[in-house]
Amino acid sequence: xxxxxxxxxVTKAFNMGVARSMGSLARIxxxxxxxxxxxxxxxxxxxxxxxxPGEIIGVVGKNAxxxxxxxxxxxxxxxxxxxxxxxxxxxxxxxxxxxxxxxRLTMKxxxxxxxxxxxxxxxxxxxxxxSIVEFSELExxxxxxxxxxxxxxxxxxxxxxxxxxxxxILLLDEVFEVGDKWFRxxxxxxxxxxxxxxxxxxxxxxxxxxxxxxxxxxxWLDKGRIVKDGPCEEVLKEYVKSxxx
Amino acid sequence: MGLRKVLGLGLALAxxxxxxxxxxSFIGILWYLLNPVLMFVLLLLVFSDxxxxxxxxxxxxxxxxxxxxxxFQKVTVESTKAIYDHRSIIKSIKFPNxxxxxxxxFKFLFAHVFEIxxxxxxxxxxxxxxxxxxxxxxxxxxxxxxxxxxxxxxxSATIYLTDMDNIWRFLSMLLWFATPIxxxxxxxxxxxxxxxxxxxxxxxxxxxDMIIYGRIPEMWIVGGCIxxxxxxxAIGIAAFNMxxxxxxxxx
Numbered sequence: 001x002x003x004x005x006x007x008x009x010v011t012k013a014f015n016m017g018v019a020r021s022m023g024s025l026a027r028i029x030x031x032x033x034x035x036x037x038x039x040x041x042x043x044x045x046x047x048x049x050x051x052x053p054g055e056i057i058g059v060v061g062k063n064a065x066x067x068x069x070x071x072x073x074x075x076x077x078x079x080x081x082x083x084x085x086x087x088x089x090x091x092x093x094x095x096x097x098x099x100x101x102x103x104r105l106t107m108k109x110x111x112x113x114x115x116x117x118x119x120x121x122x123x124x125x126x127x128x129x130x131s132i133v134e135f136s137e138l139e140x141x142x143x144x145x146x147x148x149x150x151x152x153x154x155x156x157x158x159x160x161x162x163x164x165x166x167x168x169i170l171l172l173d174e175v176f177e178v179g180d181k182w183f184r185x186x187x188x189x190x191x192x193x194x195x196x197x198x199x200x201x202x203x204x205x206x207x208x209x210x211x212x213x214x215x216x217x218x219x220w221l222d223k224g225r226i227v228k229d230g231p232c233e234e235v236l237k238e239y240v241k242s243x244x245x
Numbered sequence: 246m247g248l249r250k251v252l253g254l255g256l257a258l259a260x261x262x263x264x265x266x267x268x269x270s271f272i273g274i275l276w277y278l279l280n281p282v283l284m285f286v287l288l289l290l291v292f293s294d295x296x297x298x299x300x301x302x303x304x305x306x307x308x309x310x311x312x313x314x315x316x317f318q319k320v321t322v323e324s325t326k327a328i329y330d331h332r333s334i335i336k337s338i339k340f341p342n343x344x345x346x347x348x349x350x351f352k353f354l355f356a357h358v359f360e361i362x363x364x365x366x367x368x369x370x371x372x373x374x375x376x377x378x379x380x381x382x383x384x385x386x387x388x389x390x391x392x393x394x395x396x397x398x399x400x401s402a403t404i405y406l407t408d409m410d411n412i413w414r415f416l417s418m419l420l421w422f423a424t425p426i427x428x429x430x431x432x433x434x435x436x437x438x439x440x441x442x443x444x445x446x447x448x449x450x451x452x453x454d455m456i457i458y459g460r461i462p463e464m465w466i467v468g469g470c471i472x473x474x475x476x477x478x479a480i481g482i483a484a485f486n487m488x489x490x491x492x493x494x495x496x
Binding site: 072075077079091093095102105109113117119 | 249258264268333
């Protein structure tokens with residue numbers, strides 16, 4: 001497995017609703033049609049990066065700095081307004097634990113559904129089912145509906161499904177914010193194992209200790225621009241300093 | 246994603262939606278059947294004397310019309326919400342979004358099979374031949390392509406024009422009255438003219454000819470079915486491909 005990611009000069013903007021002073025007529029129209037004035041806001045500006053096989057890269061930055069948008073562009077969910085994105089390998093994205101878990105379905109049904117969404121055939125899902133359940137350590141809840149799960153147990157299930165779907169490029173967006181220490185350690189081992197096999201791993205996190213622990217390289221995003229891309233210790237030091245200002 | 250994987254994913258989604266639809270329901274699948282059966286009984290009681298006098302096998306005529314229209318209406322109305330209802334998945338995982346529409350077709354096809362079983366029972370009661378039901382899959386395949394095309398268009402268009410949901414509900418209700426479901430259009434010039442551009446008229450007429458009256462539909466009816474299916478599929482796929490690029494950003 002030799003997966004790579006190459007991003008060159010990617011820019012992305014969205015039309016976003018903004019508060020603007022309006023006349024009486026405009027207010028009435030806005031109330032009746034539920035339409036608000038929109039402004040084109042640039043979320044990513046000229047972002048370039050390269051990820052080599054086996055690299056684990058942390059992405060840090062304040063809220064609304066463009067981290068999730070970058071992840072979605074890499075996953076192929078959003079398309080860039082300009083610039084080039086080249087990925088080589090099967091992408092598995094875990095963005096905010098949303099992998100299609102259906103609240104009113106059982107854990108078993110959700111495993112089959114989510115693995116199908118990640119492109120696994122039914123036969124393979126059946127083969128890996130026990131392993132997914134075992135990794136998540138939720139053997140007693142196979143028949144339980146997801147709405148009865150805590151955030152932590154959902155994270156266990158989501159992560160377990162993601163790593164069992166042959167990821168060659170694994171994109172993790174704020175998935176370790178809710179789990180317990182023991183399970184995080186287990187995930188860490190799995191992530192390192194995938195990297196050793198040549199997978200590219202990018203993970204967005206506000207848990208700087210996790211980033212420090214796993215990543216040799218970190219990217220700091222602010223207002224859609226890469227402020228710094230380099231050795232983890234160095235980038236995090238400057239990032240922490242900037243947040244204390 | 247290959248065709249086999251797309252079909253597999255469509256089936257998995259349909260299965261999940263079907264389970265969710267019947268979750269906690271005491272009579273489950275029977276809810277799907279209650280609507281067409283009650284509508285059939287009501288229309289038969291109200292119109293059998295006034296409109297059904299000149300129509301041979303009127304109960305079968307109504308029931309088949311209701312079942313076919315019901316499938317079209319349910320699939321297309323739900324398709325207006327198909328993308329929006331799955332927004333969290335679409336924003337998290339890259340997969341062919343058309344599958345969401347395909348899963349609707351599978352989901353309602355399952356219910357349709359039950360409706361067809363009921364129709365077969367009524368067919369036997371009214372001395373019809375079950376052998377004629379063997380021809381139905383031919384019409385059904387074309388009809389599924391037609392519904393898929395319309396649903397693809399509606400599902401993507403609704404993201405850009407939110408009102409499409411309400412507009413389509415209203416239009417499909419108008420279509421219900423304009424399509425000869427509980428009346429015949431012979432001798433009614435204006436209705437005949439309208440129905441010449443109404444694809445549902447072709448599918449329902451072809452199905453009635455083959456199943457109820459045991460005859461091969463006229464060539465222009467068969468041509469109408471094929472043309473409707475191909476045109477709908479072509480327009481639906483083209484519209485979806487044109488609009489799908491920005492869907493994840495707009496939901």
